[in-house]
Amino acid sequence: MTLTARRIGGAPVILRALRSKDRREWETLRAENIEWLRPWEATSPERTASRLAFRQLVRQFDREAADGRLQPFVIETGGRLVGQMHLFGIAWGSFRSASAGYWVAKSVAGQGIMPLALAAACDHAFIALGLHRVEVNIRPENSASLRVVEKLGFRDEGMRLRYLHIAGEWRDHRSFALTTEDLGHSSLVERWNHS
Ligand SMILES: CC(C)(COP(=O)(O)OP(=O)(O)OC[C@H]1O[C@@H](n2cnc3c(N)ncnc32)[C@H](O)[C@@H]1OP(=O)(O)O)[C@@H](O)C(=O)NCCC(=O)NCCS
Numbered sequence: 001m002t003l004t005a006r007r008i009g010g011a012p013v014i015l016r017a018l019r020s021k022d023r024r025e026w027e028t029l030r031a032e033n034i035e036w037l038r039p040w041e042a043t044s045p046e047r048t049a050s051r052l053a054f055r056q057l058v059r060q061f062d063r064e065a066a067d068g069r070l071q072p073f074v075i076e077t078g079g080r081l082v083g084q085m086h087l088f089g090i091a092w093g094s095f096r097s098a099s100a101g102y103w104v105a106k107s108v109a110g111q112g113i114m115p116l117a118l119a120a121a122c123d124h125a126f127i128a129l130g131l132h133r134v135e136v137n138i139r140p141e142n143s144a145s146l147r148v149v150e151k152l153g154f155r156d157e158g159m160r161l162r163y164l165h166i167a168g169e170w171r172d173h174r175s176f177a178l179t180t181e182d183l184g185h186s187s188l189v190e191r192w193n194h195s
Pocket residue numbers: 036037040102103104105108109110111112113114115137138139142143144145147148
């Protein structure tokens with residue numbers, strides 16, 4: 001699955017699957033951004049947990065995607081990998097909900113890439129997948145990410161205490177959501193590009 005979101009005044013933002021041939025570019029991007037991502041990335045509460053090797057990671061993404069629980073995307077713009085966007089914890093039945101998790105490289109931060117990528121992921125969730133709700137959970141200290149959901153009009157649903165294990169501790173998060181009713185029949189990408 002590949003999603004392309006046109007950007008006014010910039011290269012399109014493309015969301016696509018991570019491929020085996022991305023290995024070198026992916027590992028370089030991750031290595032360059034370790035410190036940038038450390039305060040915001042989930043960690044395992046089990047101290048002995050090891051990081052997945054690239055090939056295992058691709059396989060795990062493919063398996064969870066095939067089970068309908070994950071939509072894993074890398075973000076590409078101007079012919080380069082610049083980040084990641086996941087719709088994870090996808091639930092069906094009466095809930096029809098997903099959480100979004102995301103990051104871009106420090107070198108491209110502040111260019112409006114993530115609002116567009118998140119808008120494209122939400123359109124995909126609501127229109128192509130038929131989900132009803134997308135939520136984003138953000139540490140209260142993460143002012144850049146709080147701006148992303150604010151720009152797209154996510155509803156603030158309050159604080160979740162000790163919600164996620166990040167940088168070695170259980171961290172509080174603010175929860176934000178959109179449901180299909182918030183958009184009616186409009187596309188969030190269109191709305192964002194014309195705001
Ligand atoms: C949060 C994040 C995804 C935002 O993506 P982005 O593409 O930079 O989003 P935007 O361009 O809309 O910028 C959002 C805010 O970041 C801040 N910002 C701008 N330039 C910046 C820079 N060079 N470096 C850091 N932050 C910057 C500004 O507050 C901006 O808001 P503004 O547009 O009102 O000024 C990105 O900062 C990131 O990947 N951070 C590290 C990982 C992370 O926090 N992931 C989210 C976990 S919930």
